[in-house]
Amino acid sequence: xxxxxxxxxxxxxxxxxxxxxxxxxxxxxxxxxxxxxxxxxxxxxxxxxxxxxxxxxxxxxxxxxxxxxxxxxxxxxxxxxxxxxxxxxxxxxxxxxxxxxxxxxxxxxxxxxxxxxxxxxxx
Numbered sequence: 001x002x003x004x005x006x007x008x009x010x011x012x013x014x015x016x017x018x019x020x021x022x023x024x025x026x027x028x029x030x031x032x033x034x035x036x037x038x039x040x041x042x043x044x045x046x047x048x049x050x051x052x053x054x055x056x057x058x059x060x061x062x063x064x065x066x067x068x069x070x071x072x073x074x075x076x077x078x079x080x081x082x083x084x085x086x087x088x089x090x091x092x093x094x095x096x097x098x099x100x101x102x103x104x105x106x107x108x109x110x111x112x113x114x115x116x117x118x119x120x121x122x123x
Contacts (some may be wrong), residue, residue, distance in 0.1 A: 002026035004113050007096045009117030012025035018119060020080040022095030027112070029076045033101050036069065036080050039116075044114055045094065047105040049080070058105065065087075085121045092116040 008020040022034070035050030049059040049069045057069050066085075071078040078095065095114040102109065 002097075004095050004097055004112050004114040006093060006117040008080075009093060009119045011120045011122065012045045014085060014087055014121055014123050016085050016121075017081070017083045018085065020046070020082065020093055020095075020117060020119075022078040022080075022114060024076050024078075024095075024097055024112070027097065029071050032097045032099060032111075034071060034078045035096045035098075035101060035105060035110075036078075037094045037096055037107055038089075038119075039094070040088075040091040043091075045107045047107070048093070050101055050105050051078070053100070061094040071109045085119075090119060090121050092118050 003026055004024045006022050012018050033053050036048040037045050038048050039045040047060050049067055051052055053058055066083050068081040094116045096110045097112040098110045
């Protein structure tokens with residue numbers, strides 16, 4: 001049974017940092033592309049950043065230079081380091097795993113999702 005579990009969310013002041021964790025079990029970790037998405041109240045789920053199978057890391061323009069994704073294959077864990085957080089980063093952050101994401105990292109058709117972890121950035 002595949003499980004994808006996020007952790008590390010919380011409340012932080014604007015300008016602060018948080019590190020999110022995504023642990024996946026029950027799947028052949030290195031064969032999957034991994035990504036982070038977020039959903040703010042009343043908004044659609046949107047792409048934050050992802051790891052392609054060819055080793056490339058892709059980020060949404062809104063987080064470039066502030067967020068960094070990395071993974072530890074030995075631990076089946078992916079990380080999202082978030083620096084210089086802004087109130088508009090407030091959202092539930094989801095970890096996703098899919099054999100191949102679409103070229104635009106659309107949330108549609110993704111194979112596995114975690115339940116999300118809430119990040120709140122106060123001004």
